[in-house]
Amino acid sequence: MNIYFCGSIRGGRQDVKIYQKIVKKLQNYGQVLTEHVSHDDVSEKGEDALQGGDEAIYERDMEWLAQSDVVVAEVTQPSFGVGYEIGQAMAMKKRILCLFRPSSGKVLSAMIRGAEGKLGSSLFQVRDYVEAEVEGILDNYFGELTKN
Numbered sequence: 001m002n003i004y005f006c007g008s009i010r011g012g013r014q015d016v017k018i019y020q021k022i023v024k025k026l027q028n029y030g031q032v033l034t035e036h037v038s039h040d041d042v043s044e045k046g047e048d049a050l051q052g053g054d055e056a057i058y059e060r061d062m063e064w065l066a067q068s069d070v071v072v073a074e075v076t077q078p079s080f081g082v083g084y085e086i087g088q089a090m091a092m093k094k095r096i097l098c099l100f101r102p103s104s105g106k107v108l109s110a111m112i113r114g115a116e117g118k119l120g121s122s123l124f125q126v127r128d129y130v131e132a133e134v135e136g137i138l139d140n141y142f143g144e145l146t147k148n
């Protein structure tokens with residue numbers, strides 16, 4: 001299974017430790033195409049080692065998104081890129097799980113929360129969580145998926 005993980009980069013790297021926990025867990029279920037999103041050495045300036053700059057990042061990521069079977073997005077730290085990826089994934093009719101931590105004090109965008117259920121048959125889900133629960137939530141989600 002190809003998994004596309006979305007997390008904030010230029011939107012701010014405050015949650016990188018949580019991204020690491022999520023990516024580590026996701027790797028039990030498939031190949032995480034965007035593992036770099038969880039790397040400590042990617043700063044909020046973005047990936048600087050990639051030849052071709054932003055255009056190459058965009059093209060590579062859209063290709064990976066097209067190849068993915070499931071998209072998991074940590075949406076607590078607002079990010080244009082993550083919002084864009086979710087919109088594109090919806091247009092591609094991908095299966096999407098968004099994870100949000102209400103304890104952050106933030107309120108999730110209506111353009112994400114309000115889209116829940118719009119694709120039908122639970123293809124697009126938003127789960128509120130606390131950090132200690134995240135591994136269990138992913139086990140349940142992928143357990144259900146692999147049952148079908």
Ligand SMILES: O=c1[nH]c(=O)n([C@H]2C[C@H](O)[C@@H](COP(=O)(O)O)O2)cc1CO
Binds near residue numbers: 045046079
């Ligand atoms: O360097 C990058 N590499 C990269 O893969 N992305 C993608 C993956 C992330 O899920 C998302 C983050 O977007 P943003 O940088 O706007 O927070 O965009 C984004 C950047 C920088 O915008």
